[in-house]
Amino acid sequence: MITRLLVANRGEIARRVLATCRALGVETVAVHSDADADAPFVAEADRAVRLPGNAPGETYLRVGAILDAARRAGADAVHPGYGFLAENAEFAAAVTDAGLTWVGPPAKAIAAMGDKVAAKALLADAGVPMLPTWTDADEITDFPVLVKASAGGGGRGMRIVRDAADLAEAVASAGREAAGAFGDGTVFVERYVERGRHVEVQVFGDAHGTIVALGDRDCSIQRRHQKLVEEAPAPLPDGVRERLHEAAVAAARAVGYVGAGTVEFLLAPDGAFFFLEMNTRLQVEHPVTEAVTGLDLVRLQLLVAEGHPLPLTATPPVTGHAIEVRLCAEDPAQGHRPATGTLHRFAIPGVAGEFAPTRGLRLDSGVVDGSVVGVHYDSMLAKLVAWGETRAEAARLLAGALARAELHGVTTNRDLLVRVLRSPAFAAADVDTGFLDRHHEVLAPLLPPDGVPLAALAAALAQAAARRASAPVLAGLPSGWRNVPSSPQLTRYAGPHGEIEVRYRLDRSGALAESSVSAQVAVDGAPAESSLPPDVTLVAAAPDAVTLDVAGVRHAYRVHRVGSSVFVDGPDGAASLAELPRFPLPGAEPAAGSLLAPLPGTVARVHVAVGQRVAAGDLLLTLEAMKLEHPVLAPADGVVAELPVPAGGQVDTGAVLAVVDAGTDTGAAPAVVNTEEDPR
Template sequence: MISSVLVANRGEIARRVFRTCRDLGISTVAVFSDADAGAPFALEADVAVRLPGNAPSDTYLRGDLVIAAALRAGADAIHPGYGFLSENAQFARDVTAAGLTWIGPAPETIDAMGSKIRAKELMSACGVPILSVDAATATPDDFPLLVKASAGGGGRGMRVVADAADLEGELVAAGAEALSAFGDDTVFVEPYLPTARHIEVQVLADTHGTCWVVGDRDCSIQRRHQKVVEEAPAPAVSDPVRTVLHDAARAAVKAVDYVGAGTVEFLVAEAHLDTGKVYFLEMNTRLQVEHPVTECVTGTDLVALQIAVAEGRALDGEPPVPSGHAIEVRLYAEDPADDWQPQTGTVRAFGVEGSRFVSPAAYGLRVDSGVETGSTVGIHYDAMLAKLIAHGPDRATAIRRLSTAVRGLRLHGVTTNTDLLLGILADEEFAAARLHTALLDERLADWTTPRLDDRAIRKSALAAALGEATAATASATVLSRIPTAYRNVPSQPRTRTYALSTGSLDEVVVTYSAGLVQHDLDDVTVVEATPSRVVLDDAGVTETYVVAVGDGWVDVDGPRGSLDLVPVPEFVDPADVVAEGSLLAPMPAAVISVAVHDGQQVSRGDVIVVLEAMKMQHTITAPTDGVVTQLSVTAGAQVESGTVLAIIEGEPP
């Protein structure tokens, strides 16, 4: 019997595994990098061991340090989570060689299926269709192609290539990204099917010969080949297709004598949604990010079953029968409206009304989170903050529950993809289950439209101004009974300007007068105003706003959603104004390479600097033709958001 588990991972998956271990009476061990020293997962474990450094290559990808931590802390088993070392066969071998129990498939299985190239060969031998093309002999007719990392997933090391002239450069870039994320730069190419369904099958097998097919999931809503929305069971799938998918997944298990939890992924082209023809993509020899939706519809705890299988126990003869429908959305610290730029900062508030995590299969609304109020979101790791999962008796109910939860989310301090998630859940195409992997790109402009209209934003800004004003009055050391903005003689009203941290609008201006009851919003009256609570009456409808005022920020939670506001000072320090032509770092990041030198002539679109943040690379290009008159960074440097990387002086007309 396993008595103590070290989770060789971080964030929400570490917390997820710890939860089941607590339910089973198993003690827990965390490993953490310096950047994660105060992270919730590191504090929740019974004991934690530091891995010095921040970069994954120095910490979570160091199998020797992880195993040493397990031995030092008295753990007798290691759960790899997903990502990092979860599909590293040598790590699995080293774990067992150290006398520890590996909660996962055999190393030989990971070797066979962990390499997507080898997995395709095995599945082809089983008669399952695959997508394949040789990069060295690809012809123009083969394009578009998809470059993929052989050793990992999650969108890292993936590039769509539409033109043969770009293939070599994209192979190099994908390899570099894969090496950073997975420690392996092996990549391959396959035909790109932009409008296919991405459907996967959950499997679970024990050492006694029992194999469960634990239903299927749809993961077609993706950005940059990384899943955003997942649901179970896969909707609008014909019985012939479902049968073929499940049979092919069983064939994959049999081909490698698979033991443990795993996922077999497929593409189903639009033309074959009713014919049963599917294409094998890969087999993930680990738990998937989207496993909660399967847990919700089957009433199972997949982590508990992983542990049971690792202990040598037998599964029941038949898997549980799915019931109802579950949908999961991934909450990312990123700005979809700004080319998916990852965001960093401190989470000033985090909460979801009505959520619970009573058990992994809890009915209703579940939140798997890697952050809490006060957590820091940095540049070193994945941008996912949490997963929100809704379960209902049918798909429409699950969508409605999830929409309400996302709309009521209280999350301040970092820009997120919340508006995108609301846009997806409200979309008619999504509601009708007309899904494919290019749908997000096609509807991105509509889905990223801010959910708060101008009037809702202005009411939130008024609440912010009233909250600030009453807070200033309450904290005044003298004349505290006199309202802020009071004048002895008639004068101009007080004006407050706010910038929206989301960037959806440049700024919003509100005007109010002494007594905090006069303003410039028609049909709106102030019922109550305190530093933390403002009540407005909008044409007979009472609305309550919760306000939090801090140094340089005001957070507002209203009836239609949350808003982060930044007070704009009336006077600007000249030192804060950057020179014309400055290229600024869009986020805190590491400088991977610098492609120019001082005085170099550049053309619009030329690469200037390549940054890396949250395991993704970001290329900064010249916005215009000109000359590099200042180069402020070198390769290997760490930069903060807003740092001047270079200055390009444009050519005169």
């Protein structure tokens, strides 16, 4: 029986495993990098062991260091979570060789499925349908194809290639990314199916020969080949579900599978399906299966690892529908560019439970208020899961909770997720892996352009209320009130698309005597200006809440201020503003044509030289951050004037990466970062 378990992972999956261990009375041990020293999962474990360093290669991927931590902390079992070493057969073997219980499939099963090329050959013999696959790029004549990492998963090391001229660079780039994420840069190529859906089957086996399918999931809505929205059960054509389950069980049985695993398939528009890969671990999206079956899959993992038989011998009944979204620190409008910073507030209303099967809303989060999102790990902050009697009810519940969430300090993909869940195409289950490529409308922020002035006015009025609340004398007088009305109060903010200027004046009763807002916004991607609608009156103002009446309709705003940053959450969406100083100090301006780092990272490679002429869209350099490569492209035709950071150099946000002289004063701008799989 397991008495003390070490979780060889971090973030929300570490918290997820710890939660089940607490429910079962199992003691826990966390391992952590220096960057994660203050993370929630470390505080929640009974014991914690430091892994010196920050990068995965020097911390969570070090087999010897993790085994040493288990020995020092007195652990008798290891759970790998997902990612990092979860699908590393050598790690699994090393754990069992050290006399510890491995909470996962046998090392031989991991090895069999870990080499995805060999796995395809093995499972093809077992009758599982396959796509054409190549290991020699010279043999490929038909496009499009998909380059994939042989080890690992999660979308790392994947590239779509539509032209033979781009294949070599895609293979090299995918290999580098896979090596950084999994320690193995081996890649292969398979045929790419247009309008395909990503469906998968949760399988579970025990050491007594039982292997069952626990249901299926649709994970088709993806960016960078990484899942964003998952649901169970998968909406499937008649007759497909049974055949999928049979193929998944056959795949697991072919390798003598034990424990939790997922067999992933690509479903073509004509109903045919093909094996993609088998993930020999718990999946990120396992909560949706738990929601519709009522099973705790981590508990089943522990029971099977202890040698107990599975408590079920057939696919369990499914109740209702569950949808999960991955809330990530990234900017969808900038090609899903990862974001960093301090998460000042992380609050989602209506959550019924965390880290366990729950009806209603479930939150599995790796962060809390004050968490720092850095560059060393991936961008996922949390998973939010909604269960409903029907698919439509689950989608509505999930979208509503996300829309009302307070997510302050770090840019997230929240608005994108809400728009996806509320889109007619999603409601009709018209989804596939190219959903985001076709539905660009979901990239628009929830807050419409005409809502920005109202949010800015609310921010200014809340700040005025805060000043009066802290005033040592005459606190009862409204901010800026004069016996003889003069100039209105003026507050300026930096908004997402430019400067916002708010002017207002309060009378002696505190009513809004006059107000105006001039805001730089974007309409259909083009710069524009927006102002207040007519008939705006102030109902109430407090330091953290403002209610405005707009033509007889009340609008309530929640306002949270951290230093000069102001976060406003209203009925139409959220705004993140930065109050500008009244008297800004002069500062050095970057040279015209400077490309500034959009996030901290490391310059992996420099592809051009000073003096070289480049065209708009040419690849200048590659920035590595948050376990991904980010190609930086020339914004215009010109000549490379400066390359101040060599390959291997580290940069902070705002650092000059390159200067391109276009012959005109273009000013400094964030680097053009292309996060598509083909960097050309």
